[in-house]
Amino acid sequence: MKHLEFGTDIEDPMAPYLAVDRSQPRHECWVTGHMVAGLDGTAAIDGKVGALSTEVDQKLFRQMRQIADVVLVGAETVRREGYGLVRLSDEAKAQREADGKPPTPPVAVVSGSLELNWNLKLFKDAPDHAPTMTITAASADPDKVAEAKQHATVITAGEERVDPAAALQALADRGHRVVLCEGGPTLLGEFVAAERLDELCLSIAPVMGGDNLPVGVMPDGGGVHNFELKSVMGEEHTLFLRYEAAQEDRP
Ligand SMILES: NC(=O)c1ccc[n+]([C@@H]2O[C@H](COP(=O)([O-])OP(=O)(O)OC[C@H]3O[C@@H](n4cnc5c(N)ncnc54)[C@H](OP(=O)(O)O)[C@@H]3O)[C@@H](O)[C@H]2O)c1
Structure with missing residues (x-):
């Protein structure tokens, strides 16, 4: 057991995330989950993430998309949040282009029903370099x-x-090697159960009492999966934790 103490200020909170080597996934792609939970593990308040996420967390959420070749999201999150397109700073876009990537990543929506609002900007205004995808069965x-x-x-x-x-x-075949899974909990659970989650960036918000929806919902028989804590950052009362799939879970 060790006592964790607040250390020096981090000039750029994205720096530790940008420094991660995501070139060796366990399987087809490297999958990073990015989620926020309340102290009781809740993933939403009144059906939305908003009240759980502090300003710093929201900024990090938007910036994290810089690492992604594609942003993956479940249909229910798109329906509830009215998901929009990925927007990045000019600096982030320039860095991506210097790395040989399109300026912004596309979004891929997982849906069995395909009951989606096609009038969302996510579908109507997707840029040519990042057309929105739907993944279905x-x-x-x-x-x-x-x-x-x-x-x-x-x-x-x-x-x-x-x-x-x-x-x-299918995403790897299109050249997408780093997948940023932004939830929701049902989609995340499916990927954890399939041993496809390589990394989890989890913010812990100082809140209790949201919806009865944990941050990951495992399908029946989804098993138990181990992770290793790789980094901890803090801003006021919110924690920013980064985990990777445990070495023993790696082939
Ligand atoms: N705390 C956080 O970080 C966070 C992040 C994201 C979302 N949220 C919150 O989470 C809630 C939504 O999460 P959720 O767990 O209810 O839903 P979700 O994971 O966003 O989406 C579930 C839907 O995705 C589709 N889906 C997922 N796995 C599938 C599979 N294997 N095959 C076919 N379709 C599949 C299905 O869509 P169809 O129904 O279209 O078939 C399913 O109903 C919202 O309240 C949102 O605000 C929280």
Whole structure:
């Protein structure tokens, strides 16, 4: 047991995240989850993240997208949050372009039902360099698939449900090697159960009493998965933790 104490100021909170080597994923892609939880583990308040996330956390959330080749998100989060496009600072965009990446990453929405609001900017205004994708299963309603194809690039991965491994392989085939999974808890749980979560950036907000929705919802039989704490940062009363999948969980 060790006592953790606040150390020196960190000039750029993104620096520790940018320094991580994500070139050796366990499987198809490196998957980073980025989530915020209350002290009781809750992932939302009245169906939204907003009240859980401090200003610093929100800034980090937006900046973290700099690391992503693609941002992955579950359909329910898109429906509840009215998800928008990825916006980055000019500096972040320039750095990405210098690294041979498009200035902003595309968003990929996982949905079995394809019940999505196609009028969202996420679909209507996606830039040519980062067209929005939907990832669905072969069982999806063909009429819904046809409609989805008018608004997004449709990827089919899995039969009854989207299979995380197949979804990641499809993204890897498109050159997307670093996947930033922004939740929600159901989607995150599916990826953890499939042993596809390489890294978790978890903010702990000093709040209790939100929705009865933990930050990760495992599917039945999803197993128990171990992580190693890699870094801890703090700002006022919020903690910023970074974990990686435990070495013994690595092939
Ligand atoms: N605290 C945080 O960091 C954080 C982050 C994100 C979201 N949230 C909050 O979490 C809540 C939403 O989370 P949620 O867990 O209810 O939903 P979610 O994970 O965002 O989305 C679940 C939906 O994604 C689709 N999906 C996920 N896995 C699938 C699979 N294997 N195959 C096919 N479809 C799949 C399904 O869409 P269809 O229903 O279309 O088939 C499913 O209903 C919101 O309140 C949001 O504000 C919190």
